[in-house]
């Protein structure tokens with residue numbers, strides 16, 4: 001039987017202090033689909049993502065990952081299936097060396113010996129970190145972008161079916177950002193990418209979900225919504241730069257052309 005790897009029905013969530021963060025979320029993601037999750041600060045992106053590998057359990061509604069319901073009994077299965085890359089790599093990296101950090105997840109899942117070594121090597125190479133150079137470094141001393149890549153490698157080493165990324169391009173320099181886009185584009189994995197980088201969303205994802213105050217206000221074609229500046233503005237978003245750039249010529253700025 002075929003299952004969509006991610007299925008969410010009527011999910012709502014309220015934080016302990018009474019802040020409502022998700023309101024009746026319904027969505028389904030197909031195998032190998034890459035979906036952008038966008039929305040202004042506080043719209044609920046991180047809260048939604050934290051539900052996908054059971055860091056939060058559904059208060060209302062249900063979530064199915066692969067063939068399993070997200071509940072306390074299935075947590076180990078869910079966490080092998082869904083790899084979550086946090087917004088801040090400091091929340092994810094805690095071992096004394098990069099090598100141990102990347103090995104941590106698979107090791108916990110029972111992988112050892114030669115297989116473990118291969119997984120670590122492969123994951124580091126995938127994110128363009130030379131194991132010879134970085135393997136023995138202390139993650140605390142890396143740059144923000146390097147830390148981000150170590151965090152992604154640690155998740156890839158677990159060979160998840162679903163990759164959930166929170167702000168993957170934050171902290172990356174333009175070249176590393178481009179490499180990340182190329183990497184995500186070639187990974188044959190179901191991906192849900194939360195981002196404020198609408199250009200990245202546009203580059204990578206045919207489908208976009210927009211959250212606004214905990215509700216899904218759009219779920220459809222990325223192309224279509226990125227060209228709807230009014231709709232984006234209504235939800236406190238701005239069109240991607242690459243959309244506005246073709247229209248940015250000197251004629252748009254009469255004050256600049258005066259006297260030229």
Ligand SMILES: Nc1ncnc2c1ncn2[C@@H]1O[C@H](COP(=O)(O)OP(=O)(O)OP(=O)(O)O)[C@@H](O)[C@H]1O
Pocket residue numbers: 015016017019020021039040041042043044045046047048
């Ligand atoms: N620990 C918490 N306790 C109470 N409220 C919280 C907590 N974490 C988040 N919230 C609130 O829940 C809502 C959703 O927050 P969330 O972090 O999911 O948004 P986000 O879309 O990821 O935002 P950002 O783009 O700023 O990362 C916001 O109103 C936020 O203030």
